[in-house]
Amino acid sequence: GAGVSQSPSNKVTEKGKDVELRCDPISGHTALYWYRQSLGQGLEFLIYFQGNSAPDKSGLPSDRFSAERTGGSVSTLTIQRTQQEDSAVYLCASSLDAPGTGGDTQYFGPGTRLTVL
Amino acid sequence: DAKTTQPPSMDCAEGRAANLPCNHSTISGNEYVYWYRQIHSQGPQYIIHGLKNNETNEMASLIITEDRKSSTLILPHATLRDTAVYYCIVRFAYSGAGSYQLTFGKGTKLSVIP
Numbered sequence: 156g157a158g159v160s161q162s163p164s165n166k167v168t169e170k171g172k173d174v175e176l177r178c179d180p181i182s183g184h185t186a187l188y189w190y191r192q193s194l195g196q197g198l199e200f201l202i203y204f205q206g207n208s209a210p211d212k213s214g215l216p217s218d219r220f221s222a223e224r225t226g227g228s229v230s231t232l233t234i235q236r237t238q239q240e241d242s243a244v245y246l247c248a249s250s251l252d253a254p255g256t257g258g259d260t261q262y263f264g265p266g267t268r269l270t271v272l
Numbered sequence: 273d274a275k276t277t278q279p280p281s282m283d284c285a286e287g288r289a290a291n292l293p294c295n296h297s298t299i300s301g302n303e304y305v306y307w308y309r310q311i312h313s314q315g316p317q318y319i320i321h322g323l324k325n326n327e328t329n330e331m332a333s334l335i336i337t338e339d340r341k342s343s344t345l346i347l348p349h350a351t352l353r354d355t356a357v358y359y360c361i362v363r364f365a366y367s368g369a370g371s372y373q374l375t376f377g378k379g380t381k382l383s384v385i386p
Contacts, residue, residue: 159315174287188372199318200373214373246315254372255365260306263315 157181159264161247167270168237176232176267180249187230188250188261189222189234191243197247204230237271244268276360281381287326290347292380297341301363305336307345308376309356316359316376318340319345323365357381364366 160179168174171195180187189201199255200214204224215221219237224230244266277295284290297303306321309347320327320334322343327334333346347354364371 186372187347188374190374197376198374200375203372244315248316248374252374260321261370261372264370266315 159247159249159262161245161264161267163267164265165270167272169272172237172240173233173235174237174269176215176234176245177270178230178232178247178249178264179230180230180247181251181262184249184251185227186250186253186259186263188248189230190199190246190248192246192266193243198226199243201232202257203254234269237269239271242269242271276362276377278358278360278377278380280378282381283383283385284347284350286352286384286386287349290345290350290354290382290384291362292345292347292358292382293340293342294345296360296362299340299362300364303362304365305334305340305343306361307332307334307358308374309354309358310322310359310376310379311353311356314335317356319358342369350382352384355384 162177187204190198202209202222203211206227207224219235222232246263246266248261248263250261252260304321304323307319308316310316320329320332322334322336336343357379361374
């Protein structure tokens with residue numbers, strides 16, 4: 156079946172511009188997660204959605220970052236006034252059920268590579 | 273979550289079994305062992321997970337020692353497309369804050385050689 160999809164696959168923007176990154180989770184998955192991965196680094200957790208609610212936004216680096224999820228499906232991560240240190244691969248994952256249940260294995264999308272010039 | 277230790281790199285001949293070890297000596301009773309891999313420039317790919325018993329799926333087998341302090345991921349017939357960094361992680365099977373925040377260590381870079 157279809158996996159997690161993300162768009163765009165690559166985004167080059169100028170410092171100070173706003174960007175929107177999109178994630179389409181696996182159909183029927185209730186939980187959605189955003190991470191970012193800088194070159195050669197590990198995963199950095201950003202935010203977790205259960206349905207349309209975000210119980211954990213603790214990983215968002217600053218108030219320039221925001222995310223929403225609508226209809227319990229698609230999610231958008233928005234970065235305002237981008238900075239060069241925002242350059243990274245932004246990864247989205249989804250799981251069938253909420254954390255702590257038997258169906259909380261996270262499946263990742265291909266990522267969006269963001270480059271801020 | 274318990275810390276894991278993996279060798280930094282391994283080679284495997286194409287067509288042979290790749291056996292990737294992972295030590296997790298401080299694992300607790302309610303922590304699962306998960307394996308993911310990341311092929312260059314792609315998102316992490318889930319492979320398999322287990323709690324106590326050995327597990328097998330279409331991709332791999334997971335062998336967990338009886339004391340649960342170590343495990344081995346087995347790719348039965350490695351192909352060139354299996355060249356990737358393989359991550360072993362342990363995570364709690366409960367919904368406490370942070371239990372779902374996956375963190376990868378440095379993993380094992382597996383090179384499958386023709």
